[in-house]
Amino acid sequence: MSEKQVRLALIGCGGIANAHLRGYQTLVEKGVDTFSIDATCDVHRQAAQNYAEKIAEFQGTTPRVYDNVEEMLKTEDLNGADICTPHSHHHISAIPCLESGVDIMTEKPFGVTVKASKRMIEVAKENGRIAAAAENCRRSPGQRAVRWALNEGNIIGTPRMFFAQSASWRDPSEAGNWHWRLDKELSGGGMVMDSGAHMMDTIRYFFGDVERVYAEVRQIDEQFANHAERGKVRSCHEDTWVAIINFKSGVIGTWSWTTAAPVHGFLNVAFYGSEGVIRDHGDVFHPFAFQERGEVEKLDGTKYTINELRDMYLETLSDEEKERLFPFGIEDGFALEVYDFINAIKNRRPPEVDGWTGLQAKSIAIAIYESAWSGEAVSIADVLDGKVNGYQKEIDEHWGL
Ligand SMILES: NC(=O)c1ccc[n+]([C@@H]2O[C@H](COP(=O)([O-])OP(=O)(O)OC[C@H]3O[C@@H](n4cnc5c(N)ncnc54)[C@H](O)[C@@H]3O)[C@@H](O)[C@H]2O)c1
Structure with missing residues (x-):
């Protein structure tokens, strides 16, 4: 031992x-x-x-x-x-x-x-x-800096809204084998709650608790469904969603993703305050966490790169805070x-x-599925206390929960 x-x-x-x-x-x-x-x-x-x-x-x-x-x-x-x-x-x-x-x-x-x-x-x-x-993701200097900019730093005024949208095209004939990720009982869902778990933690980290969600989730490209059939798993591999997310603070956001959009792809990830915008050019799942590609732009004409914002944020930290957040300089x-x-x-x-924080992030992704399942807007409180569970029911039953 x-x-x-x-x-x-x-x-x-x-x-x-x-x-x-x-x-x-x-x-x-x-x-x-x-x-x-x-x-x-x-x-x-x-x-x-x-x-x-x-x-x-x-x-x-x-x-x-x-x-x-x-x-x-x-x-x-x-x-x-x-x-x-x-x-x-x-x-x-x-x-x-x-x-x-x-x-x-x-x-x-x-x-x-x-x-x-x-x-x-x-x-x-x-x-x-x-x-x-x-x-x-939230532990990266990029996300820590953006959270600071939107809150204590007051860099772009009062937070108002965000748009996180990605459209791309994936050739269905090249669908890979996603193993357990395609099976609803094993995965619980597709990218909304897989890589989406990071984005859900990120938006809570930036804007606080979510009140209500409305969403549509689709598997538009039938060939992905057929591919999953061949692998003898029940496909749980949405290729498209559009979600509207309302925060308790009054902030509103839309989060949309598709890989079923031929010819014209785009990425738009922008967080707005009353006095400016913070943009990311990475992806809709891990904004500011890895590449730190993006910028801040204000109504008064001021501009910073995310790396400059990050330096401004790091300067606000005491030695004790730096040691707590980035011990030994680890990023x-x-x-x-x-x-x-x-x-x-x-x-x-x-x-x-902690588990509760993890569950809160998870409950936003689940609210997206539950909303798409029921066709109604779904409150996070109802998801958390189990009043809304139509989408999850068969998974819970399968695992005896
Ligand atoms: N933080 C991130 O950026 C990130 C990225 C990818 C995956 N993940 C998460 O990590 C987890 C694993 O994903 P992955 O991509 O590594 O999957 P994976 O399939 O590559 O690895 C999972 C491993 O778990 C093993 N396993 C399955 N059942 C087990 C059991 N009962 N006991 C012990 N081992 C068991 C499998 O044999 C496999 O080796 C998921 O929750 C996924 O969402 C996080």
Whole structure:
């Protein structure tokens, strides 16, 4: 058994686990010695084995390898589990961990449905454990700076509205195999709640709580549906949506995406205040989080690049705030989220993005599906208390929730 204060397991050793692994490696390289990764677990044992070998290269000790969470919990003395499984298996992996006294952080979206998310929060509470939602985007200097600009910084006046729209064309004959992401019970939904989970956290981070949503969600291109049939999964792969999002603060926004728009594609991501606009030229899922391509433009003619805005924001931070938000000068959101989780475990304090925050972001994406399902505007309060659950019902029933 490792003697480190925080002993972790990595559950789900697929694509995104690699970004978490690089995050842990960054921390080790910066001299953080409070944690160790003692176990890797994946239903495909070879995947867990491969990750254990990669971790050994920077950690110096090799995690033990498991293909079953319960088996791992019986053998290991863990404090935390970093869960990177498909959406349906966030709660399925998390609950036994929490019941065994292990704190958890799950990848986004927090749970596969609202009920699954609430169950994790309840079990964490019953067992006095931490339930964190992994969210890397809001931790980037770009998103931190834009949040500051829209709020305390008052850079473009009172926030009023946003437009986040992307239209592109994907040749249906080149549809890839999206595995579990195509199956409604495993994924819970398509891109609205997959990459969309980041955008939903972002808009809450910028503008606060959402009141109400109206949306249409479609799979316009039949060939994607047919492709999914061939793969013998029920396709859950919307290629188009249009959503209107109303915030409690009075801010309004539209979020639309399609890959079924031939010939003329465009991207327009613009956040407006009473005195100007902040634009992003990246994508409609992770504004300002990675490329930091964009600019601020004000009615009085002032212009800044996002990088200049970010420098203005960083200058407002005290040394203590810089150390808290960007410890050791780290700016990678994955390294920052795993560091926050480790410190939450070590110091018994809430993580920045706890289960409730993860659920709030998730509930906006779910409200989009529920609105499209019912044809009505949907309130977030009704989604959260389970009054509106028509879209999610079959997923909840499938998993016995
Ligand atoms: N933060 C981000 O930017 C980001 C990006 C991509 C994916 N994600 C999220 O990460 C999660 C995983 O996505 P991915 O793209 O890595 O998927 P993936 O399919 O590449 O990896 C999932 C892994 O989980 C394993 N697995 C499945 N069931 C398991 C179980 N019961 N116990 C242990 N392991 C199990 C699979 O074998 C696979 O290796 C999802 O929640 C996804 O939304 C986040």
